[in-house]
Amino acid sequence: MIRSFFRLSSLLALIAAIMAGTLDSIQSVSSSTVAITSLGNHWQSLDVVSLAMAEAAVAHYIHPDAWRWVMVPVLAQPAFAVFLALALLFWMIGYRRPRFAGRFSA
Known part of the structure; x- marks a missing residue:
């Protein structure tokens, strides 16, 4: 349950990072200079x-x-960097390592 919450939070932070990066890239292209908000x-x-x-x-x-x-x-x-860092942090908290099946598992 808690892992699902952190995975969802990671997804939402990643979406926010993509949106912020997209807005910055649109502003950069329209003004012909690098614009980072x-x-x-x-x-x-x-x-x-x-x-x-x-x-x-x-x-x-x-x-x-x-x-x-x-x-x-x-x-x-920059907004995209903060949201990317939050997405990584939430993903790391909600990550579950794959189970070790063992040497002789099918």
């Missing part, structure tokens, strides 16, 4: 209120400086 810019263009609420929640429940020291560098990274 950060995760913070994507989040801000989707919903500014949730970004402010997340910042307030991190400052209130974790530590006031946690947003500045942890989340700001993550939000400055």
Whole structure:
């Protein structure tokens, strides 16, 4: 059950990475320059209120400086790279090694 959740999360993060990479490549082709959008810019263009609420929640429940020291560098990274890293992490958590059948198995 838990592995299925992490595999589904990995799939959703991979889909988000593909969508972010596709948007960046479309912008790059249309402007004839390399355009890489950060995760913070994507989040801000989707919903500014949730970004402010997340910042307030991190400052209130974790530590006031946690947003500045942890989340700001993550939000400055390219969106496709962050989602690819999350997809890999979730896949590694939900991975099940193949069962060893043994030497004389059929």
